[in-house]
Amino acid sequence: MAVLVTGGTGFIGSHIVRALIERGERPRCLVRRDSRLENLAGLPVERIEGDLTDPASLARAVRGADQVFHAAADYRLWSRDPAQLYCVNVAGTRALLRAAAEAGAKRIVYTSSVGALGIPADGSPGTEETPVALADMVGHYKRSKFLAEQEALRLAAQGAPVVIVNPSTPVGPGDIKPTPTGQIIVDFLRGRMPAYVDTGLNLVAVEDVAVGHLLAAERGRVGEKYILGCRNLTLRETLEILATVTSLPAPRVRIPYHVAWMVGALDTLINGTLRGRPPRAPLEGVRMARKKMFFSAEKAVRELGLPQSPVEQALARAVAWFREHGYERDTAPEPPEARVKQGAGGGKGRL
Numbered sequence: 001m002a003v004l005v006t007g008g009t010g011f012i013g014s015h016i017v018r019a020l021i022e023r024g025e026r027p028r029c030l031v032r033r034d035s036r037l038e039n040l041a042g043l044p045v046e047r048i049e050g051d052l053t054d055p056a057s058l059a060r061a062v063r064g065a066d067q068v069f070h071a072a073a074d075y076r077l078w079s080r081d082p083a084q085l086y087c088v089n090v091a092g093t094r095a096l097l098r099a100a101a102e103a104g105a106k107r108i109v110y111t112s113s114v115g116a117l118g119i120p121a122d123g124s125p126g127t128e129e130t131p132v133a134l135a136d137m138v139g140h141y142k143r144s145k146f147l148a149e150q151e152a153l154r155l156a157a158q159g160a161p162v163v164i165v166n167p168s169t170p171v172g173p174g175d176i177k178p179t180p181t182g183q184i185i186v187d188f189l190r191g192r193m194p195a196y197v198d199t200g201l202n203l204v205a206v207e208d209v210a211v212g213h214l215l216a217a218e219r220g221r222v223g224e225k226y227i228l229g230c231r232n233l234t235l236r237e238t239l240e241i242l243a244t245v246t247s248l249p250a251p252r253v254r255i256p257y258h259v260a261w262m263v264g265a266l267d268t269l270i271n272g273t274l275r276g277r278p279p280r281a282p283l284e285g286v287r288m289a290r291k292k293m294f295f296s297a298e299k300a301v302r303e304l305g306l307p308q309s310p311v312e313q314a315l316a317r318a319v320a321w322f323r324e325h326g327y328e329r330d331t332a333p334e335p336p337e338a339r340v341k342q343g344a345g346g347g348k349g350r351l
Helices: 012-020 055-062 082-104 139-157 180-189 206-219 237-248 258-276 281-287 298-304 312-325
Strands: 003-006 028-033 046-049 066-069 107-111 162-167 169-171 195-196 200-205 226-228 231-234 252-254
Touching: 003 012, 003 055, 012 066, 012 206, 046 055, 055 082, 066 082, 066 206, 082 107, 082 139, 107 139, 107 206, 139 162, 139 281, 162 206, 169 180, 169 206, 169 312, 180 237, 180 312, 195 237, 200 206, 200 237, 200 312, 206 226, 206 298, 226 298, 231 237, 237 312, 252 258, 258 281
Parallel strands: 003 028, 003 066, 028 046, 066 107, 107 162, 162 226, 169 200, 195 252
Antiparallel strands: 200 231
């Protein structure tokens, strides 16, 4: 069976590729000319050079594909030109899904994000059915993912065989960028987290997210959304697990939200606006942290059979990978901010 993966060089996407290979497939990957290829090194994949903004390359990539996994996204919480996020995440998604449907793909799985879902006001976990609107989206990244998800739903309603998955916050090996959550782990390893904010995330092993994509292609209902998540944890609880895994001390000081907001605003102004480089604490990320991103994966567990691997083990694998690849050192290289983050998700690591 011919299978296409977009975002296969990235965090979630590379794990989708590996899961497909374990199933006996030789996946086809749409790869940007300037993509980092470490996550595909040594894997039996077919590479097609292209771009979500290049319709001709999309037509080549989807030709003959029975299944399409669209995990590519521009995952940035700060950008000099926010229009780039909408060009890739919204227009690019529309073009890729349409091309796949027109080429006769039997199943298309779109990687959205829990960032595009609603969060109940009472603090209970969000679900696929929690009411949400564009006005609820904080920042350009979440807005772009919300609008892209609407495109996927619209195409499904028109008959395209699209299933939507909403990864929560994946952790594990292969987070080369790293994602914002991966950066928390890296900062913890580097001793750069003297304090924390009162927020929370739904963590999930990235390997389970990849398996969830394959299960969505096999068992998911067209036009439905499935949260690929596992365990809701406050940031403090996550840091306590990291302290156990690493034998490093967890921060004990909690920063009030208004202080974090001022730090984010100053960092974004000085580094982002004035210096034109990515802020370490983008204001968009601080604003997102005001609400705990807690979600329920019960639907995906019930309908798809989504695995629920221990989050502690996923964090341990992430720590081991970051240490093995030199991220623990302050001198560890980081890729340019302008790179399109293939398959980062959601949280949304893509997500």
